[in-house]
Amino acid sequence: MISVVIVDDHSLFRAGVRAELDGLVDVLGDAPTVEDAVACILELEPDVVLLDVHMPGGGGLEVIRQVTEKRPAQRFLALSVSDAPEDVIAIIRAGARGYVTKTISGTELADAVRRIADGDAVFSPRLAGFVLDAFASLTPVEVDPELDQLTAREREVLRHIARGYLYKEIAARLGISTKTVEAHVSAVLRKLQLSSRHELSRWAVQRRLVD
Amino acid sequence: MTMSASSPGDKEFRPPVTGTDDPAGPAPAAPSPVTSVRRYPAHGYVGGVCAGFAARLGIDPLLIRIGFVLTLLAGGVGIPLYGIGWALIPAEGPERPVVTRLLNRRDTWLVAAGMACLTLSAVLVLRDWGVWFGDKIIWPTVIAAAGGALIWRQSQAAPERAEPRAQLPREAVNRAGMGAALVIGGALLFLSLNDSLAPAREVVLPVAVALIAVTIILAPWWIRLVRGLAAERAARIRSQERAEVAAHLHDSVLQTLALVQKRAEDPREVAALARRQERELRSWLNSTRPSGTNTLAGALETAATEVEADHHVPIEVVTVGDGPLDERAAALVAAAREALVNASKFAGPEPIALYAEVEDGRAEVFVRDRGPGFDPDAVSPDRRGVRDSIVARMERHGGRATVHSTPGHGTEIELVMEP
Numbered sequence: 349m350i351s352v353v354i355v356d357d358h359s360l361f362r363a364g365v366r367a368e369l370d371g372l373v374d375v376l377g378d379a380p381t382v383e384d385a386v387a388c389i390l391e392l393e394p395d396v397v398l399l400d401v402h403m404p405g406g407g408g409l410e411v412i413r414q415v416t417e418k419r420p421a422q423r424f425l426a427l428s429v430s431d432a433p434e435d436v437i438a439i440i441r442a443g444a445r446g447y448v449t450k451t452i453s454g455t456e457l458a459d460a461v462r463r464i465a466d467g468d469a470v471f472s473p474r475l476a477g478f479v480l481d482a483f484a485s486l487t488p489v490e491v492d493p494e495l496d497q498l499t500a501r502e503r504e505v506l507r508h509i510a511r512g513y514l515y516k517e518i519a520a521r522l523g524i525s526t527k528t529v530e531a532h533v534s535a536v537l538r539k540l541q542l543s544s545r546h547e548l549s550r551w552a553v554q555r556r557l558v559d
Numbered sequence: 560m561t562m563s564a565s566s567p568g569d570k571e572f573r574p575p576v577t578g579t580d581d582p583a584g585p586a587p588a589a590p591s592p593v594t595s596v597r598r599y600p601a602h603g604y605v606g607g608v609c610a611g612f613a614a615r616l617g618i619d620p621l622l623i624r625i626g627f628v629l630t631l632l633a634g635g636v637g638i639p640l641y642g643i644g645w646a647l648i649p650a651e652g653p654e655r656p657v658v659t660r661l662l663n664r665r666d667t668w669l670v671a672a673g674m675a676c677l678t679l680s681a682v683l684v685l686r687d688w689g690v691w692f693g694d695k696i697i698w699p700t701v702i703a704a705a706g707g708a709l710i711w712r713q714s715q716a717a718p719e720r721a722e723p724r725a726q727l728p729r730e731a732v733n734r735a736g737m738g739a740a741l742v743i744g745g746a747l748l749f750l751s752l753n754d755s756l757a758p759a760r761e762v763v764l765p766v767a768v769a770l771i772a773v774t775i776i777l778a779p780w781w782i783r784l785v786r787g788l789a790a791e792r793a794a795r796i797r798s799q800e801r802a803e804v805a806a807h808l809h810d811s812v813l814q815t816l817a818l819v820q821k822r823a824e825d826p827r828e829v830a831a832l833a834r835r836q837e838r839e840l841r842s843w844l845n846s847t848r849p850s851g852t853n854t855l856a857g858a859l860e861t862a863a864t865e866v867e868a869d870h871h872v873p874i875e876v877v878t879v880g881d882g883p884l885d886e887r888a889a890a891l892v893a894a895a896r897e898a899l900v901n902a903s904k905f906a907g908p909e910p911i912a913l914y915a916e917v918e919d920g921r922a923e924v925f926v927r928d929r930g931p932g933f934d935p936d937a938v939s940p941d942r943r944g945v946r947d948s949i950v951a952r953m954e955r956h957g958g959r960a961t962v963h964s965t966p967g968h969g970t971e972i973e974l975v976m977e978p
Contacts, residue, residue, distance in 0.1 A: 431841065473875055477877035477878065480916070481879045484880060507916070510879070510914045511925045511971070512875060512911075512912025512914070512927050517968070
């Protein structure tokens with residue numbers, strides 16, 4: 349069974365997630381602070397860390413930073429109530445392989461954890477929307493087209509996720525395999541993490557100013 | 560100084576509000592007739608006057624400073640000139656209080672030199688005490704007044720330095736203190752030069768001493784007042800903000816929680832209440848997200864909230880890009896709303912997905928439910944009616960609507976408005 353550590357400063361929420369995931373994945377432990385989380389993850393070495401974005405002392409970003417220093421292969425799934433685009437994009441760029449909101453159901457969450465453990469990426473509809481928005485605003489000049497543009501297929505996959513389709517439904521609609529859909533999403537994740545930092549931060553700033 | 564008009568007894572009481580205008584009032588008015596010379600407080604030791612002249616003349620400031628010291632030996636005429644220069648020549652760059660600068664320099668001999676100047680002036684006063692009045696007593700008085708005001712200011716300001724909020728009033732006080740010294744010194748200088756002091760010397764000395772004493776006595780009270788006002792203002796802003804947050808939480812979150820408790824037996828209703836509150840709180844917390852109805856994304860968001868409240872189905876809204884809410888966009892929103900209402904009748908507990916994308920004026924909206932779906936070729940008449948209202952509305956405004964559905968796989972309504 350896939351092993352998980354839950355990091356969240358909200359004790360009610362930790363208990364809730366534990367109860368929901370009971371029997372679906374193996375919850376090794378949980379931690380309420382950045383410090384505890386880092387110690388806990390390094391000691392227990394879970395397959396996946398369920399990570400809250402907002403916590404005192406630096407939040408999820410700080411946990412990712414400190415853990416990956418010692419354990420670069422650790423996989424994180426961000427789980428947060430925040431849907432501010434800056435937060436979401438920041439945690440993904442820091443290294444989280446997916447982002448889901450806290451209203452997700454237990455079985456869906458277990459599914460997402462399994463996917464992350466397999467090395468795939470998990471995009472919620474909202475994250476897909478943010479990513480489309482971010483890449484749409486990148487100017488194609490002065491950027492690396494390999495990294496800073498999405499392919500037509502990747503865009504199509506993201507748009508389907510944003511429209512609420514599951515991976516297997518997308519595969520059926522586009523006539524490709526679920527594995528291929530996962531490969532596209534992982535490619536988008538990679539581009540998101542590697543593309544020009546400058547350009548994406550400009551996107552965040554513009555969003556803040558324009559809206 | 561207006562301040563000297565207050566009786567010393569006043570300081571025990573909270574000062575009247577009208578009195579508070581004085582400290583913030585005009586610092587010594589210093590119109591600058593000198594155009595090309597600038598003071599360089601950052602490079603100088605006291606006011607940067609020497610540095611300014613040196614820069615203007617293109618020579619080493621040390622030469623000017625030596626010249627200045629020589630004028631001190633030759634009767635001290637340099638000091639009032641320096642004072643006038645300080646007052647009239649505009650500073651280049653930020654100016655910090657001279658004593659702060661001297662103390663911050665850490666080379667304490669400068670502080671010692673400053674103290675020596677003060678002491679020297681005191682000695683001069685003592686030497687001339689009661690013998691005769693004139694230049695020799697006026698200059699020291701001016702130096703002592705200026706130096707004393709600055710030193711006193713420094714001692715007052717020192718504990719406050721940690722608090723950047725007090726920066727502004729402190730600057731003002733510093734300037735006002737300098738102003739007081741210069742004004743008093745100037746007045747005495749004028750009287751002295753006109754020899755009006757000679758007959759009145761018996762009166763002038765006590766008056767000058769009394770003025771300085773009153774300044775020293777009242778100034779701490781004054782600075783406390785200024786600082787108290789700043790602190791009070793900050794506290795008021797904080798409490799106003801807190802009251803605003805409290806009021807908002809009260810009107811929204813607490814109300815919803817009360818409703819949730821009352822409707823605890825109806826899970827659908829409770830879920831809908833929670834979702835509506837969540838959406839509302841988010842848009843309040845995150846004012847960068849589209850809110851209101853003056854953009855397409857904002858209007859879609861609002862429509863989704865309303866349908867969600869009326870029909871108790873969760874709706875997941877994702878928008879990419881945005882555009883103005885013109886007539887055609889409004890028609891698109893109305894059609895999307897119709898589609899949401901339609902979907903809410905058939906959707907199960909799974910959320911309805913609303914996805915909107917605006918790019919280069921082309922707007923697309925997808926409304927998807929995870930209900931039972933249907934065979935589009937065999938639709939019942941009432942269903943057709945709903946569909947027609949959406950399709951017809953879109954076509955009237957130059958757009959199009961398509962319904963995709965497969966039994967068992969839900970329904971998706973696609974709305975497109977070409978530019």
